[in-house]
Amino acid sequence: MKVAIMGYGVVGSGVAAVLKQNFAHIKKNSVSDGLELKYILDLRTFPGDEFESLVINDFNTILEDEEVKIVVETMGGVNPAYKFVSSCLEAGKSVVTSNKELVATKGFELLETAKRNNVNFLFEASVGGGIPVLRPISQCLASNEIKEVAGILNGTTNFILTKMIEEGAAFEEALKTAQQLGYAEKDPTADVEGLDACRKICILASLCFNKHVYPDSVYTKGIRGITEEDVENVKKWGGVIKLIGSSKKLDDGRITAWVSPAIIKNGSQLASVSDVFNAVLVRGNAVGDVVFYGRGAGKLPTASAVVADIIDCAQHIKERKALGWEDASEGYVVPFEETVSRFYVCTDSDKAKVDTVFGVVEYISANAFITEEMTYAQVCKKAELSGGAKSIIRVTDY
Ligand code: HSE
Numbered sequence: 574m575k576v577a578i579m580g581y582g583v584v585g586s587g588v589a590a591v592l593k594q595n596f597a598h599i600k601k602n603s604v605s606d607g608l609e610l611k612y613i614l615d616l617r618t619f620p621g622d623e624f625e626s627l628v629i630n631d632f633n634t635i636l637e638d639e640e641v642k643i644v645v646e647t648m649g650g651v652n653p654a655y656k657f658v659s660s661c662l663e664a665g666k667s668v669v670t671s672n673k674e675l676v677a678t679k680g681f682e683l684l685e686t687a688k689r690n691n692v693n694f695l696f697e698a699s700v701g702g703g704i705p706v707l708r709p710i711s712q713c714l715a716s717n718e719i720k721e722v723a724g725i726l727n728g729t730t731n732f733i734l735t736k737m738i739e740e741g742a743a744f745e746e747a748l749k750t751a752q753q754l755g756y757a758e759k760d761p762t763a764d765v766e767g768l769d770a771c772r773k774i775c776i777l778a779s780l781c782f783n784k785h786v787y788p789d790s791v792y793t794k795g796i797r798g799i800t801e802e803d804v805e806n807v808k809k810w811g812g813v814i815k816l817i818g819s820s821k822k823l824d825d826g827r828i829t830a831w832v833s834p835a836i837i838k839n840g841s842q843l844a845s846v847s848d849v850f851n852a853v854l855v856r857g858n859a860v861g862d863v864v865f866y867g868r869g870a871g872k873l874p875t876a877s878a879v880v881a882d883i884i885d886c887a888q889h890i891k892e893r894k895a896l897g898w899e900d901a902s903e904g905y906v907v908p909f910e911e912t913v914s915r916f917y918v919c920t921d922s923d924k925a926k927v928d929t930v931f932g933v934v935e936y937i938s939a940n941a942f943i944t945e946e947m948t949y950a951q952v953c954k955k956a957e958l959s960g961g962a963k964s965i966i967r968v969t970d971y
Contacts, residue, residue: 574604574887575640577612579657580648581619581628584671584698587876588645588883589613589624595880604887608880611641632657636664643886645879646670655679662686662694667886671698671879677772681785684897693894695882700726700773703874704867705881706853710780711896717857719781723819723971726773726832728849728869729757729764730796730816735847737804738813744799756849756870766795767816767832774818777853778830782822785901792831792909799834803919803964806941810917812836813844814966827905829912836917836968842866843971854971862971910950915968917943918952922960930959943968 576592578585592599592610600607612635613627622628632653635641644661646668648654654675658668663686670676676683676696687694697707701724710719725731729751736747748765751757763769771793778786796816807814817835822828837844842864846852851869856862868874885894918934919941920927927934927942934942944952949967956962 574606574642574890575609575611575638576643576645576883577614577635577638577641578610578645578647579614579632579635579654580646581613581615581617581624582647582649583872584875584879585613585615585645585647587872588647588879591873591876591880592883599880599884603884608883608887611638636660641666642890643667643669643883645883646672646675647879648672649674651675651678655683658683658694659686662690662692665690665692667693667695667890669879669882669886670694670696671875672696673699673769673772673776677775677788680776680779681898681900688893688897691891691893693886693889693896695885695894695896696776697882698875698878700776701851701853701865701867702869702871703877704851704853704865704869705878706865707776707780709865710777710855714855714857714860714863717859719822719855719857721819721821721856721971722774722777722781722853723817723843723969724777724853725815725843725846725851726770726818726853726869727764727767727816728851729761730767730770731846731851732756732849733765734796734799734814734816737799737801738808739847741801741804743801744797765797767793770816770818770832774820774830774832777818778820778828779898781820781855782828783898784905785898786820786828786830786906787901790830790901790906792833794833796834798964800964803917803966806919806937807836807917807966810836810937810943812838812968815843815846817843817969819969823907827907829907831909831912834966836966837971841971856971911948913946913948914970915943915946916949916952917941917964917966917968918956918962919964920956920959920962926959930955
C-alpha cells in the first residue's frame with residue numbers, strides 16, 4: 574500500500590526511517606502487501622538524503638495519485654496543513670497526523686470530514702509522542718465513564734522543572750540548558766507558556782468527554798513565574814511543582830480544563846515523572862486510575878506512534894474506526910476562577926493578617942502556606958485582602 578508524507582522535518586523523517594527499517598516486520602505482521610513510501614512533500618530540497626528521490630513540492634501530485642491511500646501530515650501549524658488534510662480526506666485518503674495544533678483547533682471538523690468520506694483520521698502521536706494513550710482511551714478504556722484526565726504533557730518544561738527541583742537551578746539557567754540539549758526551541762514560547770500542553774489537554778478532554786474543547790476555552794499558564802523559593806517551599810511541604818494539563822467532568826455535565834503549574838504530593842505517580850518524560854493519568858469509573866508513561870517527544874518515539882496509525886489505517890481501508898466526538902458548546906468549560914482546589918500561597922504579608930483573612934491554613938514557613946479548598950477567585954481575593962501574594966499555585970489531589 575502506498576503512503577505519502579507531507580513535511581520532512583524531525584517527525585516526518587522519523588516516519589520515513591521507521592517505514593524503511595521496519596518494512597519486513599510490518600509486512601509480515603500487520604499489512605500483508607507492505608507499506609511503501611511513494612512521496613515526501615516539502616518545499617525544501619534534501620541533496621544526498623536517502624529519500625531525496627521521493628521529495629516533491631506540489632501537493633496536487635499526492636492528491637491526484639489514486640495509488641496513495643494514506644497520507645501523513647507532519648508539517649505542523651494549521652496552515653496549510655488544514656487545507657491539505659481536508660482535501661486528502663475529501664479525496665478518499667485516510668490521514669495520520671502528529672500535529673497537535675491542527676487536532677486541537679480543527680479536530681471536530683476533520684473527524685466529520687473523515688466520517689463523510691468513509692476514511693480515517695488518526696492522531697495518536699499528537700499527545701504524548703510515542704506513548705500509547707489516545708487509542709487505549711478510545712478502545713481499551715471504552716467501557717469506562719472517564720471522570721478525569723491529567724498529566725505532564727510537555728517534556729521541555731518537565732526537564733526545566735526537574736533541573737530546578739533536583740539541582741536548585743533558576744528558571745533562566747534551566748531553560749538555557751534545555752536549549753543547549755536541543756529540547757527547547759530557540760523561541761521556547763509554545764512550551765514554556767503552556768500552549769503545547771494546552772493543545773494536548775484539549776485533545777485528551779475532547780476524546781475522554783466526547784465533546785470538542787478548543788484551546789481558547791482553556792485557562793493556560795506556563796512555568797515562567799516559578800521561583801527557586803517556590804520550589805524549596807513545596808519540597809519542604811512534601812511535593813513537587815509540575816506543569817499539569819487537567820480536565821475533569823463535573824456532575825452537572827460541564828468540565829474543568831486548564832494548564833498550569835500545580836503541586837503534586839510526593840508518592841503520586843506523577844511526582845516521580847522527571848526530565849523530558851511525560852505521563853498521563855486517566856481516572857475511569859470502573860478501572861480506577863491508570864497512568865501512561867514514556868517519551869513524549871523525539872524523532873523515533875513520535876514516528877513509532879505515527880507508523881502505528883498508518884498500519885491501523887491500512888488495516889481499515891474502506892472501514893471506519895469508531896473515533897469522533899460532538900462539537901463544542903457554549904458554557905461547557907467552567908471558568909478557571911470557579912475551579913476548586915487547595916492552594917499554595919507565598920506572601921510577604923504578616924501572619925496575623927493571613928490568619929484573619931484565610932482562617933485555617935497549613936504553614937510551610939513563615940511566609941508560605943497551603944489553604945483549605947476554595948475557588949481560584951476566592952484565593953486571589955483573599956491574597957489581595959491580606960496584602961498581596963508573590964505566588965499562588967494549586968495543589969492537586971492525584
Ligand atoms: N515540544 C514538545 C515537548 C514536544 O517538549 O514536549 C512536542 O509536543
